Amino acid sequence: LIEEIPDRPEDLKPRPPIVVVMGHVDHGKTTLLDTIRKTNVAEKEKGGITQHIGASQVKLQDGRVITFLDTPGHEAFTSLRARGAQITDIAVLVVAADDGVMPQTVEAINHAKAFNVPIVVAVNKIDKPGADPMRVRRELSEHGLIPEEWGGDTVFVDVSAKTGQGVDQLLEMIGLVADILELKANPDKRAKGVIIETKLDRKKGPTATVIVQEGTLRVGDIFVAGITNGRVRAMFDDKGRQVKEAKPSTPVEVLGFEELPEAGDTLIVVDSEKKARDLALKLKTKREKEEKLAQGVRLEDIYKKIEAGEIKELRVIVKADTMGSLEALKKSLEDLSTEEVAVRIIHGAVGGITENDVMLAKASGAIIIGFNTRPDPKARELIEKEKVDVRMYGIIYQVIDDVKNALQGLLTPIEKEKVLGSAEVRATFKVKKVGTVAGCYVLDGKIVRGAKARLIRDGVVVYDGQIENLKRFKEDVQEVARGYECGIKLRDFNDIKVGDVIECYEIKLEQPTL
Ligand code: GDP
16 A cells, blocks of 8 residues: 555664563563663653653663663563564563562563564562572573573573662663664655554643654654554654654654554554545555454445345444543444344544544445544534534433434334224125225224225135225215215225125334334
């Protein structure tokens, strides 16, 4: 979809390594990350780092830079990976020297190995009396991590995350391993990066932390990010400073998303808003298909049923103020689906109603539901112009009620019969060119000209048709009520006998209820 121009070797410039800290619970991952951040912050910035953007950069004495993913553990590592984004270059495996190799240590090793990420071992808590760094080396050797000093190729560094001992050396070693990896990226192309964290900020709107992988991300850039898109309105670095551009391996908080993207999604700079929208929509459709497939439902089958008229669907776009209300709404709306009518959420996201939503609604015949969200001015204009059905709510049960009504409208009306009256045949007359006319007495209700009618003989329906003609004495009449006599001519039927009963009825279309 996006043409990839291969980089020439001379375009590639060194970039900082991106590092994740892994290890067993309580072995000191969080403490180590904190210590690393604190020891490497310039004096004047200390105390001022309240900013949390999901990743941070540290600058070593020699000027080298390392990017740390702030989320410790392989969960972050794997959930990001789930979307196909591989951003980790090096894993720091924290093992407490007083505890040794534990189940999650092994899990971490397996993850790093599976993703081909080199491991640097931080043997932690060496300040503790019971610390046995040699035991950690022995145990890890059994898992294939053999220390360099024993002839293997894994770097081990003894540290105390608490006192800071050995931490500088650890950083240096990470730097060395990074050198061996020769990490490079082309900074002079359209930017591409991975979203590692997202947040809906009251003032800033949907924001996300992006780690730039290649190219340089700049304020003003138009981008697609997973199934959403936007334009970089502003960027902040990990110290909370506003920046104009971000080079490879740099984490930045980006403002200007149409909607909240998902962690693990890739952000790609493109040259037009239209392209960004198209790409977002394409990916959305693809993902929808994949999701249905994963659930064991073949979307094609559903589409076929819809086309064949077996299922009708109400297409809905949901925009909500929070992830919580969005999920709740999606679930309760989809639960309204029955065998005959389905609610299909073709798009659901956190954020205001945008032009994209309106266009999607127009193109797919969907209604838009805004839950504690409103259209932006541009979207409002488009709604007027395109006459899209947009409904805004603040209470969930009202949404459910309305959608239920809308669904009801999609149900095929059922034919309901209502008996108008019946009459007994007391005599028959053969009339030339007309046929048999029945002389009747109305037993109950009324007999109506043109209405549907059946002839019942000994409890069996022998004719089902229509009252063609109705007379009282010689006069044509519209209807005859109970207790009166009348002449009835049934359409295309002459086999009438005395004692038969003519039942007159009508069919009403009734809207079934869900
Ligand atoms: P995590 O679960 O791996 O993130 O572990 P934490 O960083 O939360 O640390 C677990 C506990 O070990 C905390 O009470 C820390 O204060 C303590 N701890 C972490 N590193 C060290 C260390 O180097 N020395 C000592 N003595 N305690 C440590």
